[in-house]
Amino acid sequence: MGNQKGMDRMGELLPAHIGLIMDGNGRWAKKRGLPRQAGHKAGASTFKRIVRYANRLGIPYMTVYAFSTENWSRPPEEVRGIIALLREFLSDAANYRDENVRTRFIGDLSQFDQDIQSKVRECEEVSAGHTGLTLNIAINYGGRMELMKAARELAAEAAAGKITPEEIDEELFARHLYTQGQPDVDLVIRPSGEERLSNFLLWQAAYAEFVSMEVLWPDFDEKCLDRAIEEFRNRNRRFGGV
Ligand code: IPE
Ligand code: IPE
Ligand code: MG
Numbered sequence: 344m345g346n347q348k349g350m351d352r353m354g355e356l357l358p359a360h361i362g363l364i365m366d367g368n369g370r371w372a373k374k375r376g377l378p379r380q381a382g383h384k385a386g387a388s389t390f391k392r393i394v395r396y397a398n399r400l401g402i403p404y405m406t407v408y409a410f411s412t413e414n415w416s417r418p419p420e421e422v423r424g425i426i427a428l429l430r431e432f433l434s435d436a437a438n439y440r441d442e443n444v445r446t447r448f449i450g451d452l453s454q455f456d457q458d459i460q461s462k463v464r465e466c467e468e469v470s471a472g473h474t475g476l477t478l479n480i481a482i483n484y485g486g487r488m489e490l491m492k493a494a495r496e497l498a499a500e501a502a503a504g505k506i507t508p509e510e511i512d513e514e515l516f517a518r519h520l521y522t523q524g525q526p527d528v529d530l531v532i533r534p535s536g537e538e539r540l541s542n543f544l545l546w547q548a549a550y551a552e553f554v555s556m557e558v559l560w561p562d563f564d565e566k567c568l569d570r571a572i573e574e575f576r577n578r579n580r581r582f583g584g585v
Pocket of ligand 1 (some may be wrong): 365472
C-alpha cells in the first residue's frame with residue numbers, strides 16, 4: 344500500500360484492469376483423488392489470497408470469473424456446491440469489510456436465491472466507499488449475454504425516442520455494460536493451461552494481452568501474479584498500429 348495507483352513500488356506500470364479466469368479446480372482435485380468440490384473450496388481460498396495481493400500491489404481494477412452462464416450445465420450437485428461457497432463468502436462480512444477493496448458483482452444475479460441477492464447488495468454497499476482495488480466478481484456472467492443486454496437497452500431507448508441509432512458509439516455502448524466507467528481490460532490471465540476466453544469480457548478484453556499459465560487455480564500464488572504482470576510488461580502492444 345502507499346503505492347501510487349497504477350504503479351508498483353518500483354514505479355513500474357501496472358495493468359489498469361486484470362481479468363482472471365479462475366480455472367483448473369476440477370483437475371487440481373482429480374490429481375489428488377479428491378471430489379471436485381474440494382478443488383472449488385481450495386480455489387475459493389486462493390481467490391481471497393490473490394485479491395488481497397492484487398490490492399496490495401495497487402492494481403486499480405480486477406474482474407474474476409467465478410461462474411459462467413454456461414456453468415449451469417454442470418451436474419446439479421456441483422452447481423449447488425459452487426453456490427454454497429458463494430454463500431459462504433458472502434456470509435462472512437470480514438471478506439469485504441476489512442480490506443480496502445471495493446467489491447462488486449457482475450452477471451445476471453436474478454437467477455440466484457433472494458438471500459444471495461440481498462447479501463450481494465450488502466457487500467456492494469459496505470465496500471462502496473473503499474478506495475483500493477475495485478473487484479468485479481463475475482457470477483452467472485457471459486460476455487454474449489452482457490452484449491445482448493446492452494443492445495436491448497439501447498434499442499429500447501431508441502424505440503422510446505430518447506436516442507437515435509446514429510448516436511450509438513463505442514462510448515455509449517460501453518456505458519451499458521456491467522463495467523461501465525471502468526478502464527478496458529489490458530491483461531487476461533488464465534491458469535490451467537487453457538487458451539480460450541470462454542465467453543469472458545468479450546468487449547472489454549478486445550485488446551487485452553492474454554497470458555495462459557500451466558498452474559491450476561488452487562495452486563496459483565503471489566509469484567504467479569507477479570509473473571503474469573511481468574509477461575504483460577514485456578509484450579509489445581500495438582493496438583492495430585505498427
Ligand atoms: C473453474 O474450475 C471453476 C469454475 C468453472 C466454477 P473448473 O471446475 O472448470 O476446473 P477444471 O477445468 O474442470 O479443471
Ligand atoms: C471458465 O471456465 C469459467 C470460469 C472459470 C468461471 P470453464 O472451465 O467453465 O470453461 P471451459 O468449459 O473450459 O471453456
Ligand atoms: Mg474449467
